[in-house]
Amino acid sequence: MSNSIVHFINGQKSPGTGERRQDVYNPATGEVTGSLHLGGQEDLQAAVAAAKTASTAWADMSLSKKSAILFSFRELVNAHADELAAIITAEHGKVLSDAKGEVNRGLEVVEFACGIFEQLKGEYSDQVSTGIDVFSFRQPLGVVAGITPFNFPVMVPLWMSPVAIATGNTFILKPSERDPSASLLLAELWKQAGLPDGVFNVLHGDKEMVDGLLTHPDVDGISFVGSTPIARHVYETGTQHGKRVQALGGAKNHAVIMPDADMTMAAEHLNAAAFGSAGERCMAISVAVAVGEAADEVVSRVKDLAAGITVTNGADPRADMGPVITPASKERITRIVGEAQEAGAAVVLDGRDLVVEGHENGFFVGPTILDNVRQEMTAYEEEIFGPVLAVIRVDSLEEAIQVINANPYGNGTAVFTSNGAVARTFQRKVNVGMIGINVPLPVPVAWHSFGGWKNSLFGDLHIYGPDGVKFYTRGKVVTQRWPEPTSVSGASFAMPSTSDH
Ligand code: NAD
Secondary structure, three states, X not given: XXXXXXXXXXXXXXXXXXXXXXXXXXXXXXXXXXXXXXXXXXXXXXXXXXXHHHHHHHHHOOHHHHHHHHHHHHHHHHHOHHHHHHHHHHHHOOOHHHHHHXXXXXXXXXXXXXXXXXXXXXXXXXXXXXXXXXXXXXXEOOEEEEEOOOOOOOHHHHHHHHHHHHOOOEEEEEOXXXXXHHHHHHHHHHHHOOOOOOOXXXXXXXXXXXXXXHHOOOOOEEEEEOOHHHHHHHHHHHHHOOOEEEEEOOOOEEEEEOOOOOHHHHHHHHHHHHHHHHHOOOOOEXXXXXXXXXXXXXXXXXXXXXXXXXXXXXXXXXXXXXXXXXXXXXXXXXXXXXXXXXXXXXXXXXXXXXXXXXXXXXXXXOOEXXXXXXXXXXXXXXXXXOOEEEXXXXXXXXXXXXXXXXXXXXXXXXXXXXXXXXHHHHHHHOOOOEEEEOOXXXXXXXXXXXXXXXXXXXXXXXXXXXXXXXXXXXXXXXXXXXOOOOOOOOOOOOOOOHHHO
């Protein structure tokens, strides 16, 4: 019997009234482990009403009380990190150590939100005109929804909810249908931390539920993380309905390997960045752009390392890499590799036929390396989101930068070099939001913000960190005068200027 995965609305688990169900799998075994309740219209209305009702009191609660709840939540997530990681591995497939790392990166954002006082300090201008002061401060939007992808079922909800909640909003999480269970443990932990009912809600569903949130008049803001076509749809629909939207999309991240790079370091990091989490990271390196004589050496070294990767159930401590998320994903990855081969790419390492002993029904693809890839191949044009590293060979740094800048995505990129001038040219000239210099997964820490350029982000503000605070709040400016009883009023029909007084 598979377990029922329900909503969390107004502080309570709720089966909801929607009749549709969706199977949730353990991708390492192929077994159905859960039956997800997809919400209907009434569930949407109930969750939004709960969040709206809770929003006034939550916005009015003092920063010190809010911060105390955030600190408790931080302790609870930390105490349940192993449990959260086990849930991630069981539904997503990534290896346990990686799942634990995901929880830790999410915790960083909770820690940032614990210090929200610092972020919400306003600005004050004394005596801008005689007897007049001007000050500005920020207030919450109201009800915000977070729509999240399958690949980080804990970290991405924690990129959003701690900052949204700490800044005084109430939050509705619409998690991925593929690995929804961790969101319910997060909801329980928020409640145990003392968060009032209705401030954090979980509403399950698919396109129908997302579209319901995007058009609901009582939802004020939307944070989305997922693939580019859906990010574009979410941005366009949400903004058309008057909402503030940040929509982070897909990626195709390039790492440039210069001939002067430390080849041992470059190969080890490329191997981990391409095949860690089976390539299902928005910051995975999926393209190696090898410059000049770096190419033969880097391909041969990464091939040797990747051939030694242990692929099995992520819950097995020996595992370096787990399965991909669905049979459809496996089929798509193997098809794209086949198309690249037909178009002339060399399959240097082929993971298409991998069968994992004892897990014959799991959705496994082994590490795969494609050499001599060209920009017009589907393996280059599409985000594969699997354990496939495409290698493009170029002659110079300039050519490498041209390749990166011609790509429609702009999430992350990296350069491996021992030359500071090369690194500086690279960081200044690439049209990409997050840059790594000898760091292949340049995921910024929580007190900076995370976001790409071009088709990797729709909206103006990046997620979490200082940009997250701006996204979840609106500025207010107050111009004030407390006249002495004897002073003149200063009223005028002309536009007042500071020199008038
Ligand atoms: P996805 O776009 O399929 O799903 C994301 C969310 O959108 C889910 O909650 C899903 O229910 C919802 N959704 C799916 N189809 C929809 C539709 N037609 N209309 C409305 N909502 C819909 O993404 P995914 O496969 O879960 O996640 C992988 C993708 O997310 C990759 O493209 C990856 O690069 C991207 N991603 C990006 C970042 C980033 O920071 N830029 C981070 C993580 C993942």
